[in-house]
Amino acid sequence: xASNSFGHNFKFTSFGxxxxxxxxxxxxxxPPLVEIEEKDIQYYLDRRKPGQSKFVTQRKExxxxxxxxxxxxxxTTGHPMALLIKNEDQRSKDYxxxxxxxxxxxxxxxxxxxxxxxxxxxxxRSSARETAVRVAAGAIAFKVLEYKLNKPINIRASVIxxxxxxxxxxxxxxDEINRNPFFCADAKAAKEWExxxxxxxxxxxxxxxxxxxxxxNVPRGIGSPxxxxxxxxxxxALMSINAVKGVEIGTGFELASLxxxxxxxEIFPDNKGDYYFGSNHSGGILGGISSGQxxxxxxxVKPTSSILKEKNSINMNNESIQIKTKGRHDxxxxxxxxxxxxxxMAVTLxxxxxxxxxxxxxxx
Numbered sequence: 082x083a084s085n086s087f088g089h090n091f092k093f094t095s096f097g098x099x100x101x102x103x104x105x106x107x108x109x110x111x112p113p114l115v116e117i118e119e120k121d122i123q124y125y126l127d128r129r130k131p132g133q134s135k136f137v138t139q140r141k142e143x144x145x146x147x148x149x150x151x152x153x154x155x156x157t158t159g160h161p162m163a164l165l166i167k168n169e170d171q172r173s174k175d176y177x178x179x180x181x182x183x184x185x186x187x188x189x190x191x192x193x194x195x196x197x198x199x200x201x202x203x204x205x206r207s208s209a210r211e212t213a214v215r216v217a218a219g220a221i222a223f224k225v226l227e228y229k230l231n232k233p234i235n236i237r238a239s240v241i242x243x244x245x246x247x248x249x250x251x252x253x254x255x256d257e258i259n260r261n262p263f264f265c266a267d268a269k270a271a272k273e274w275e276x277x278x279x280x281x282x283x284x285x286x287x288x289x290x291x292x293x294x295x296x297x298n299v300p301r302g303i304g305s306p307x308x309x310x311x312x313x314x315x316x317x318a319l320m321s322i323n324a325v326k327g328v329e330i331g332t333g334f335e336l337a338s339l340x341x342x343x344x345x346x347e348i349f350p351d352n353k354g355d356y357y358f359g360s361n362h363s364g365g366i367l368g369g370i371s372s373g374q375x376x377x378x379x380x381x382v383k384p385t386s387s388i389l390k391e392k393n394s395i396n397m398n399n400e401s402i403q404i405k406t407k408g409r410h411d412x413x414x415x416x417x418x419x420x421x422x423x424x425x426m427a428v429t430l431x432x433x434x435x436x437x438x439x440x441x442x443x444x445x
Contacts, residue, residue, distance in 0.1 A: 091109075179201055237295055392404060
């Protein structure tokens with residue numbers, strides 16, 4: 082299987098399966114002398130790990146990361162950093178019945194068609210278990226960004242819609258993100274979601290979500306025209322996350338309902354010899370290059386495909402069957418996508434900054 086790497090200048094290659102012995106990644110392009118230890122990475126992994134509430138999978142994984150290479154005396158050496166996370170709570174027997182069946186909404190049938198073989202235990206490589214190593218690679222990216230920039234980029238994400246239930250923007254408060262089980266910036270909405278999602282979960286069903294990720298303090302000039310546009314790279318990063326089916330930048334699809342007069346972000350001089358924008362419909366990117374405004378992206382995560390309700394499908398003999406998926410699954414996989422989104426944004430921005438430096442020179 083090819084295409085297991087993400088990035089160009091700052092790059093990680095992931096390995097491992099959901100029910101294999103371990104998952105991990107090799108991260109390359111890390112500058113030397115960046116102070117980093119396992120505890121710095123563990124902080125981010127602890128936010129993503131499963132089993133933290135009844136609204137996510139009850140699989141119990143500590144997600145303890147080991148640094149195997151690339152550091153010496155607490156600092157990066159400039160060589161590849163290998164990270165390992167051992168799997169601890171596999172229940173492969175939960176998937177024995179589907180070894181010769183195809184689950185609707187899953188990659189079972191496409192993997193079988195492409196490779197002629199598939200790891201049916203939790204989805205193998207197609208499992209969201211793989212996103213743990215993305216978060217680990219993102220933790221390194223955060224540390225490098227902090228090391229390289231005088232004013233570190235601030236990257237935060239929030240679930241802004243779950244099923245048909247949207248947040249109230251008037252209640253938006255970033256401090257609420259880690260105070261509820263949904264990574265939601267609206268405390269009132271999160272409280273209402275608890276009742277709604279619990280009923281859905283008990284009924285053996287699932288729902289989708291929309292996540293918004295914002296990066297502040299992004300330097301001007303990051304990104305390139307045409308084929309390595311910053312928004313192109315961000316869209317690829319977010320679209321590569323499991324179960325994501327749509328990405329938008331800035332005002333996104335709502336721009337279709339605006340006029341040019343409404344949509345253009347007007348520019349004004351300030352009293353410091355600089356300039357500012359009157360709005361941010363562009364999401365902080367113009368012509369593929371960062372404008373200095375906050376970068377705003379949103380993506381939609383489909384409902385978790387593994388549900389306890391019977392659906393029509395086929396087996397390996399192309400016979401019609403009824404199937405429901407047993408095991409421990411997130412009723413809304415979008416919840417744990419929040420730290421993954423932050424990680425992928427950090428990796429993308431660092432990669433683009435290194436690209437900028439290779440062509441233009443150090444950021445001013």
